[in-house]
Amino acid sequence: MGIYYGNNLIIIKFAGIFELTNFISIDSMSNDIKIRKGLDIKLQGVAEKTVSTAPRSKKFAIKPTDFHGVTPKMVVKEGASVKAGEVIFFSKYSDSVKFVAPVSGTLTEIRRGAKRRILEVIIEADTEDTYVDHGSKDVSQMSGTEVKEHLLAGGCWPFIKQRPYDVIANPEEAPKAIFVSAMSTAPLSADVEFLLKDRMDDFKTGLEAIAKLTSGKTHVCYDAKGSGLFSGINGVALHKVSGPHPAGNVGVQIHHIDPINAGERVWVVGPEDVAIIGSFFRTGKFQADRMVALAGTEAPKNAYYTMRIGTNVHDVVGKISSSVRIISGNVLTGDHIANDGYVGYYANEITMIPEGKEHRMFGWLPFKDNHIPSMSRSSLSWLFPNKRYKVNTNLNGEERALVVTGEMEQVMPMDIFPMQLLKECMAANIEKMENLGIYEVAPEDFALIDYTNTSKIEAQSIIREALDLMIQEVG
């Protein structure tokens, strides 16, 4: 129970003195999911639904840091020329997983960081792309193994990620189900229907292909408030999902539809990635074009752009002052990138918000500074549920001991005790982490806890480290 902001209303629930079920109701009669806990953060700078094509970048980059846990083994040397779709590196510990060039051109630089870790593989693009041709395929005639091999050969495998652990799927394993969340509820996120409305053929082909990778069901979850773009798809289990963020997180959907037990694998694919896979089957080319929402108050224009994966952000937004933070992704889970950095592999948003490097006098007084949104009613911002806020990156306080209880549960719509799980993660107690549901969560499911918690602890990175420990110890 507690507080739920969303759908433009606030309900303060004091009903239900005895809370026998404080979780989410799954409508047992249908496959629909209604999420009640969570928080929609309403921000200024929503991308308008117009599409422009971003000018083609001179440089593109694939960033191994986008692929958590992958140690790249380079195939192409600096100075060599590559075609679009040509393998540039593969995963050292899973060598069938290959990463390909998004454009044709010359591999000019392998940028390394501390301990010679590869950060960016930069390709100077030709003016026109020449592609590696894998030949167009009729998915309906292919077996699961053929689909898998075709995806691996074509460099599309990195689009397939697995839960638990939120890493690229291991092609040797068999998932019990595949999930696609065709919706996003994160603040300022791209509208998935808008991304896919002109690519439905690609999307359906992609779905048909990935569905062959599992002997179980393939689930597609879509927004109950949407226009019904996805409602007629055949061959998959469809679920209408409603409620505040994180209802759109695929992990939340899995939890309510087919939760992951110890030892099980579920694969997840982003909605637009399904369409990219579909276009790969139809054309035989790795043509990784995305629609990206340029959002946030500091963006030169709030609109959608089509761009190739690995585009240099400078070519899209121009020169930006250093007092602006450019985020590849959304404000809750995205990565901070430099002004001349590259858009992340999986990102459908670029968000630009002001840095918050400023002091606020007596800003800790309750009911003061109500221009900063707050889930807590120690600020008056809850009185204006429809207001859109301009936010910056200030921490609005300092890290403190965990004191307040009950607030994390308000934004965790799963049968999981978030604070207890976080504490066990910090203590690296594997058995207790298993008991408390570590297999069912990904860092993004703790993003709202990052945002709302009074003690300013970094929940997402605690979960990420715990998952890495689980990979090491349990696998």
Add this chain to the structure above:
Amino acid sequence: MSFLRKKLDDLKRPFEKGQKWEKFAPAFSAFDTFLFVPDHTTKKGAHIRDAVDLKRTMMVVVLALIPALIYGMYNTGYQYFSQTGEAFTFFDAFLHGAWKIVPMIVVSYAVGLGIEFIFAIYRGHEVNEGYLVTGLLIPMIMPVDIPLWMVAVSVAFAVLIGKEAFGGTGMNILNPALMARAFAFFAYPTYMSGNKVWVSEASNVDGISGETILGSLAAGKEVSYDMWSMFAGAIPGSIAETSTLFIGLGALLLILTGIGSWRIIVGGFIGAAAMAFLFNLWGANALMSFPWYQHLIVGGLAFGIVFMATDPVSAAQTYKGKWIYGILVGVFSVMIRVFNPAYPEGVMLAILLMNVFAPTIDHYVIEASIKRRKKRLATVTAKSA
């Protein structure tokens, strides 16, 4: 403002890393962040953060305490003047109380924050804001005539043994403010119980009787106060515990802001009412037959449930656990009142007892979720086998 900021930044320099006063940085930072929310930006995780922080949370609780505190100051004077028979105005009564209570608050903050600062410097972490609340709570639950040095010793005990020994803020098992009171109660019983301590100057002036309602009931005497006096708080007792009305205002703020757990507060009153109702049915003595609704408005029950049982660190942490914890606090408060005539106020011991059991309650609530998960796994393994 920018002038002040510049001045602070200048003053801060010797406290920075590698400078000569580096060790004392937490102490300086406590003052600095009192004036200004720092310019720290997000480094990892979510890029934006909620406006709430621990300082703000604690200040809401302090605000919620203010009505009961002000009424407590007034009531101290009111009890004194009405028993001596002197003519007085609201201000006379308030000043009489303030003159006694403000020094207690000063001592409590000075000693408690002093220890907190030393530990922060010693352990190299920031000063946590929890003591802003604890330090105000402690004087509010003491008898008005307790010597200041006893306040100081109790505070030192609560902070050192009750909190820092367990690892500091967020780690303590028991509510520190109640630790202070329990310490004073067992160490200096003559100042903390009986019928001579609850009204200002009762032990010095013969004409004043300082008996509380629960005290008279335990002694088998009639209660001479009407319902309104009990509810509004014009009765003898610990400084700020008497007025259910003004405690209720604080409770309202805590519940509306979500800072205090409404589950614990509602559960506590339900538990106390139910227990008292059962005793009413039994009705073997004056305390048992004391009407259940009056149990809720006399003594420290309301204050304890609203401000001490809701301390998130020492209470149960799960939603269901909070219900159970709250209800049991209420049940035990009334049970101790009725069964222990030597010490008619039970809420302090009831909360301390439940503080100890809170982790156990949570354990069983969480165990239920773990069982669901294990059962799910067992079904899957059974199917595939």
